[in-house]
Amino acid sequence: MKILIIGAGGVGSAAVSILARRSFFERVVVADYDPARAARATAPYDDRFVAAPSVDASNVSSVAALIRESGASHVLNAVDPRFVMPIFDACFEAGVTYLDMAMSLSHPHPERPYELTGVKLGDDQFAKAEAWQKAGLLALCGIGIEPGLADVFARYAEDELFSSIDEAGVRDGANLAVAGYDFAPSFSIWTTIEECLNPPVIYEEGRGWFTTPPFSEPEVFDFPEGIGPVECVNVEHEEVLLIPRWTKAKRVTFKYGLGDEFIDVLKTLHKLGLDSTAPVRVKGVEVSPRDVVAACLPDPATLGDVMTGKTCAGLWVRGMGKDGQPRSTYLYHVVDNEWSMQEYGHQAVVWQTAVNPCVALELLADGRWSGVGVLGPEALPHRPFLDLLVDYGSPWGIQELPV
Amino acid sequence: MKILIIGAGGVGSAAVSILARRSFFERVVVADYDPARAARATAPYDDRFVAAPSVDASNVSSVAALIRESGASHVLNAVDPRFVMPIFDACFEAGVTYLDMAMSLSHPHPERPYELTGVKLGDDQFAKAEAWQKAGLLALCGIGIEPGLADVFARYAEDELFSSIDEAGVRDGANLAVAGYDFAPSFSIWTTIEECLNPPVIYEEGRGWFTTPPFSEPEVFDFPEGIGPVECVNVEHEEVLLIPRWTKAKRVTFKYGLGDEFIDVLKTLHKLGLDSTAPVRVKGVEVSPRDVVAACLPDPATLGDVMTGKTCAGLWVRGMGKDGQPRSTYLYHVVDNEWSMQEYGHQAVVWQTAVNPCVALELLADGRWSGVGVLGPEALPHRPFLDLLVDYGSPWGIQELPV
Known part of the structure; x- marks a missing residue:
């Protein structure tokens, strides 16, 4: 498995430190708007970890190009939720598995914001669920700690x-x-x-x-x-x-x-x-x-x-x-x-958030988790996740x- | 008397509206960083009121040049207190009377800020009091409502x-x-x-x-x-x-x-x-x-x-x-x-702040107030001020x- 992590902030950097102790993947490319942050996140670890040049996470075709260049089959979105949709769409375009820890943003109901929902969290992603399913692609959404x-x-x-x-x-x-x-x-x-x-x-x-x-x-x-x-x-x-x-x-x-x-x-x-x-x-x-x-x-x-x-x-x-x-x-x-x-x-x-997508990636790598469409963590079997989390030293x- | 008002925000604009009802001066030039604000402040009134082009109140020589061009003998500083010193210095350079409604800024005591004073409000201005006195020039400081x-x-x-x-x-x-x-x-x-x-x-x-x-x-x-x-x-x-x-x-x-x-x-x-x-x-x-x-x-x-x-x-x-x-x-x-x-x-x-320098300018125009050096309002006789304030419709x- 080749993994691309987009975002070398707190959670992205912590994910690198957690993955560095695992062996289920061949390569982790880390990209950030600021290439120095990506370099800092990968520097302490072995040569499976590579920093990419600057990426503009708001631009679908830039992200898709980065995914193709990285050779990744799985992309972990670790930037703030403003960039969920471009990264999600870029993964679809590149035909890879997408993981995030926060979903597409909501917009309050224009007249009665404190009674009715408007656009809900994740609505923009679920609107594309059928396309993902038809394409045989998986978007595993909300796989941090909460959601996750x-x-x-x-x-x-x-x-x-x-x-x-x-x-x-x-x-x-x-x-x-x-x-x-x-x-x-x-x-x-x-x-x-x-x-x-x-x-x-x-x-x-x-x-x-x-x-x-x-x-x-x-x-x-x-x-x-x-x-x-x-x-x-x-x-x-x-x-x-x-x-x-x-x-x-x-x-x-x-x-x-x-x-x-x-x-x-x-x-x-x-x-x-x-x-x-x-x-x-x-x-x-x-x-x-x-x-x-x-x-x-x-x-x-x-x-x-x-x-x-x-x-x-x-x-x-x-x-x-x-x-x-x-x-x-x-x-x-x-x-x-x-x-x-x-x-x-x-x-x-940030560590508590980051450990969960690492566990999920490992389950996807060995096939204990699999699926197509836009799924939440509750759509997949809990046992292997809860057991592997303990194995990560985090009961x-x-x-x-x-x- | 020719007056230059620097700053066409709330207080500067209110001062224009108050002066428009008085007759002790020939001309009021209003300048602002944003020339549209100066134009808005003067537009409703008679042709004694003129908007100047943009001025950078942080630049002593720009302000001094504006003072000379305006022909003003009296400058009312109506911008925020960051710009007290450049306007104060420009008035000295141009040899005109300076009025403000807030004094030069303080800097807290570096070790014991909540016990001892560091640089106090007005210190930078009072440090130059002797020069103003020797030059026969007046800086009338703090002549808004409070101070004033x-x-x-x-x-x-x-x-x-x-x-x-x-x-x-x-x-x-x-x-x-x-x-x-x-x-x-x-x-x-x-x-x-x-x-x-x-x-x-x-x-x-x-x-x-x-x-x-x-x-x-x-x-x-x-x-x-x-x-x-x-x-x-x-x-x-x-x-x-x-x-x-x-x-x-x-x-x-x-x-x-x-x-x-x-x-x-x-x-x-x-x-x-x-x-x-x-x-x-x-x-x-x-x-x-x-x-x-x-x-x-x-x-x-x-x-x-x-x-x-x-x-x-x-x-x-x-x-x-x-x-x-x-x-x-x-x-x-x-x-x-x-x-x-x-x-x-x-x-x-803003009206309450602005009326006081207008009263002071009128007292300076007819000689009921006069002085040299860097003075506060309490250095000058109170009676003519308190009486003229009532005459401004503001008891x-x-x-x-x-x-």
Whole structure:
């Protein structure tokens, strides 16, 4: 297998460090808009890893040309979700397998944004599902940690643990702290703003997908392994769009443990229009305010050394167990930043995201996973994934909660 | 008298509308970086008002050349305080009278910013006071509303109302609301950030000037004419640097009625580094984050039509009255936005700032005010100013408070 990774930011670089310990592929080409980043990501590793020249991920034919030159059969999209569609289309054009960790962007309903969905996350990709299927090509979408492992957990819950699911609710929380900064998000602020300020989407059987105002339904969730209680709120996320397509949950939600301070920052950015991606004119140049916010904050990928704590991603499933008794189970994955920094030199959040597409690529390489069309992780068998994740040194957990 | 106004933003444009009703001058030339703004400011008025071509206010020789071409004897600086020094220096070079409404910028103490002053507001201008005096030239600094009228009130308090002053405390508050915007400051956000996030300066007899952390000594002040109680905090402002130079107040403070929401916004901008003026690199271009914040918000000069409420500026003086009894007096000036919009087509805050240099220019034109050197408004007789302000249709008020 020859792999092309597009994007040498935090997640792309962490994926390189993880793949460097595996042997299922022959070659990994890493490309970025900034060729120096691609070179930095590959430099520490053996000669299976090669940095490509600069790529413009917004341009389908440039990306398709790069895919052909790289000789890759599998492309991992590790850039921000603005570039999902050009990379997805370039993979179709080049006839290769596509993997991403975030799906095509949503657009709110023009009149009733906080009640109805407009264009949903992934809609632009699913609109092309038939073409992918007919061409015999696979786009494996949302195969990071969330979406990704959370979706694998949904498959596992339905197949092995529950006879019926009342709610499949992704819950994400952390106790990460960054020393020396007043404010330093541990994940891309661009993506965090996108997720948190878009109207959150919820799925309910009978009603389908609908939206609410941002930060709705606050709830304190008690995260395992010492993280403890964190205030979580509804956030727009791919799992809510993916899980109902392949499982029978009556309700699907995503709640993110943002905490009060982060919610206040996001509300303020929104109030001032600084969350906007539309360019503003500033003394003769045009910039997107959201890009300026990102440029003012430290790059989360560089914060591993000054960060402490753990991050947890998981799926809280409630319903009837296989034994016919009510059941409430949290399936989760925790990464300790100290461990990921020591083992891989990458901080917990980006490492936790990056490990999942590496596992998926290995399953695709040896045929334990296969398929055609535009698929989410819950469309594929969970067992080989969950077992191989443990083999990557990164066990997942299961916790029974009071019903 | 020929006048050159540099800056056709909110305050410069309002000054034109005020001067248009007076007859003490022959000609007003208005210049701006953007010549269209200068043209818009002068267009509605008679042919005494002329728009100049584009001027770069950061360039001393360009400004000096403009002054000479304009034939002006008096220059009113109405641009943001970054450009105080080049305009001030250009006036000296051209040998004309200089007026401003904000003084040269401060730089915090490098080691103990929240205890000691570094370079103070106006220091760069006062450093050149002897040269101005020797040249027989006048720089009248801080002659807007605050600094400006507040300083005139200090002269009045010392000369007519008090035998000794324990504290001269500027207090500024408003009940302005802007319909249709989540957040819309009624004054330049650039200047507001500068004032509010710099360490506030306080003067005390014996101790001199010292600083505190931003937003210190919160206090609820009850503003007159229906505005009511507003939470005020210490802010860096010129009055604290000017009043002690010409009056004998034992303590001088400036507290601004920011309100909780505005304080939270400013703290968040600071936490994210979005208050910074140092350029950041964003996708190949360089911008100052603070300029981006300003570009995202509506131009306060354009908000008059959707704004309601009143703005109040004044000086709260406590000490011993001329009669030997303890006295607590608030000297103030209120502008109702509805009135200023109807009468002048300019919103309350910029109109209130702009009226004071117009009054000062008229006093300089007929010789009721005169002087040489770098002077604050409290260096000149208060009576003619306070009387002429009333003649401009804008009365001030006096309120006795419990001692």
